[in-house]
Amino acid sequence: MSADASVHGDDALLLLHSPDSARLPAEELTAAVRRAVAAVLAGGGPADELWAVGALHPHPVARLAVVVEAAAHPGDEEARALLAWAVNDVDDRVSVAALTAIGEQRDVSALDEVFDAVGRSASAFDAVTSGQVDSRRSAAVSVLADLIRSHPDAPAERHRLIHSSGGQRPNLRHREFDTTGMAEIQAGPGTRFPFFIDTAPVTWREYAEFVEAVRAQGPLWNHPGQQADHDHDVLRHLSADERERLLDHPVTHVTWFDAWAYANWRGKRLPSAAQWEQAAGAPAGLLHPWGDATPTADHAHSAPAGSGGSSPDAFFRGPQDSLTAPVGLRTAGGSPAGVHDLLGNVWEWTRTRFLDGHEISPFVGVASYGETLSDWTLSACVKGGSWTTPAVELSSRARVAKHVLQRGPETGFRCVFEPLGE
Numbered sequence: 001m002s003a004d005a006s007v008h009g010d011d012a013l014l015l016l017h018s019p020d021s022a023r024l025p026a027e028e029l030t031a032a033v034r035r036a037v038a039a040v041l042a043g044g045g046p047a048d049e050l051w052a053v054g055a056l057h058p059h060p061v062a063r064l065a066v067v068v069e070a071a072a073h074p075g076d077e078e079a080r081a082l083l084a085w086a087v088n089d090v091d092d093r094v095s096v097a098a099l100t101a102i103g104e105q106r107d108v109s110a111l112d113e114v115f116d117a118v119g120r121s122a123s124a125f126d127a128v129t130s131g132q133v134d135s136r137r138s139a140a141v142s143v144l145a146d147l148i149r150s151h152p153d154a155p156a157e158r159h160r161l162i163h164s165s166g167g168q169r170p171n172l173r174h175r176e177f178d179t180t181g182m183a184e185i186q187a188g189p190g191t192r193f194p195f196f197i198d199t200a201p202v203t204w205r206e207y208a209e210f211v212e213a214v215r216a217q218g219p220l221w222n223h224p225g226q227q228a229d230h231d232h233d234v235l236r237h238l239s240a241d242e243r244e245r246l247l248d249h250p251v252t253h254v255t256w257f258d259a260w261a262y263a264n265w266r267g268k269r270l271p272s273a274a275q276w277e278q279a280a281g282a283p284a285g286l287l288h289p290w291g292d293a294t295p296t297a298d299h300a301h302s303a304p305a306g307s308g309g310s311s312p313d314a315f316f317r318g319p320q321d322s323l324t325a326p327v328g329l330r331t332a333g334g335s336p337a338g339v340h341d342l343l344g345n346v347w348e349w350t351r352t353r354f355l356d357g358h359e360i361s362p363f364v365g366v367a368s369y370g371e372t373l374s375d376w377t378l379s380a381c382v383k384g385g386s387w388t389t390p391a392v393e394l395s396s397r398a399r400v401a402k403h404v405l406q407r408g409p410e411t412g413f414r415c416v417f418e419p420l421g422e
Contacts, residue, residue: 033066052082056224060094063089064093080105080109080110084109084110087116088117089224091363183197185279185337186278190277190278191275193418193419194420195275196417202415204246204251208243210261210262215233222261226260227365227366234258248326249324249325250327252346252408266415271348273352273357279335279342280383286396287397289343298333299332302386303388325387327340343384352381355379360378373403378404379402
C-alpha cells in the first residue's frame with residue numbers, strides 16, 4: 001500500500017467520524033461516503049473500521065450509502081457483516097436496502113437478522129398477502145423465503161445469537177447469552193413471546209462498566225438517531241465518595257439514548273411498555289406486582305405519605321444529591337417472578353412511544369433538546385413511578401411521557417432479552 005493511499009484512506013475515515021458530516025446535504029454526503037469507501041479499499045486501509053463507522057453514522061443517508069457500497073463487495077466478510085447489522089436499522093430505507101442485498105447474495109449467515117425483521121411470527125406471512133405490512137417486513141419475508149429455498153439445510157428453529165462487540169465492532173461476533181440477574185416472563189397480552197427481564201434497575205456500578213467500555217473502544221453501541229456529540233458519561237458529575245455511596249442505587253440522569261446504548265452493549269433491549277407491564281402483573285389485573293395491597297415502605301421506595309409528591313426543586317437535583325435507594329431492598333414489593341423495584345425508586349425508560357403506543361425510532365441528529373421539544377414522536381413512555389411519586393399513585397398501569405433527551409434525578413431503566421424476538 002502506498003503512503004498516499006494510506007493518507008487518503010485516513011482522511012476519508014476522519015470525514016465519516018466528524019459530526020460535521022451529518023450536516024452535509026444528502027447528495028454531498030452520499031458522494032463523500034463513496035469517496036471514503038473507494039479510498040480505503042483502494043489503499044488497503046482498515047475496511048472493518050470503515051464499515052463499522054458507516055453503520056453507526058448518525059445520518060440515515062450516510063448509512064444507506066454505506067449499505068449500497070457494502071452490497072457491491074459480496075466477497076468482503078466485513079461488508080456482509082455490515083449488511084446483517086443494517087437489517088435492524090431504525091430507518092426502513094437502510095433496512096430494506098440491506099435485506100435486498102442479502103437476498104441477492106443468498107447470504108444464509110444473515111438468517112438470524114432476517115428472522116428478526118420478519119418478527120418470527122406466522123401471522124407476518126399472512127399479513128404480506130393482505131398488504132397489511134410495512135416495507136421492511138415485506139422485504140424480509142421475501143428474502144427469508146429465498147434463503148430457505150436456496151439453503152434447504154438451514155435450520156427452521158435455531159437458538160438466537162446475540163450481537164456483541166466482543167471488544168471489536170458492534171456486529172462481527174456472536175455469543176450465547178447469560179441470563180444471570182434476569183427473570184423469565186411468559187408471553188401475555190401485547191407480547192408474542194416469552195422474554196427475560198432484569199430483576200432490578202441498572203445500577204451506577206453496572207453503568208460505570210459501560211462508560212469504561214465506551215472510553216476504551218469508542219461509541220460502538222450508539223443509537224443511529226442520537227446527537228452526534230451525545231455523551232453517555234453521567235458519572236463525571238460524581239466525586240469518588242459519591243460514586244461509592246451510589247454504587248448499588250439505580251443509575252439516574254440517563255437519556256433514552258444512554259439507556260438504549262447500554263442495552264445494546266449488553267446484547268439486550270429496552271423493554272416495551274407491554275413487556276414491562278407483563279413483568280409487573282398488570283395484564284393479570286394486578287394493581288401492583290405484589291397484588292392489590294396498598295404500597296408501604298416495605299413494598300416500594302416512594303414519596304413520604306402526606307408529602308404530595310415531587311417538590312419543584314426535586315427536578316434540579318444532580319446525581320450527587322440523589323434520593324434513590326439501593327435496589328433489591330424492598331423484597332415485599334417483588335413480583336411472583338422475582339422482579340423487584342418495578343414501582344417506586346425510578347421511572348424506567350421503555351422503547352414504546354407515548355402517544356400512539358408504537359415502537360419509538362427517534363432521530364435527533366444535530367438538533368438540540370430545545371429545538372425538538374414540540375416533536376411528539378420523541379416522547380417515550382416511562383413506567384413505574386419513582387421516589388418522587390406518592391405511594392397511593394403507584395400502579396403497574398401508570399405511565400408518563402419523557403422526551404428522549406431528557407435527563408432527571410428520577411429516571412433510570414432496566415433491560416430485556418428476547419430469545420425468540422418480539
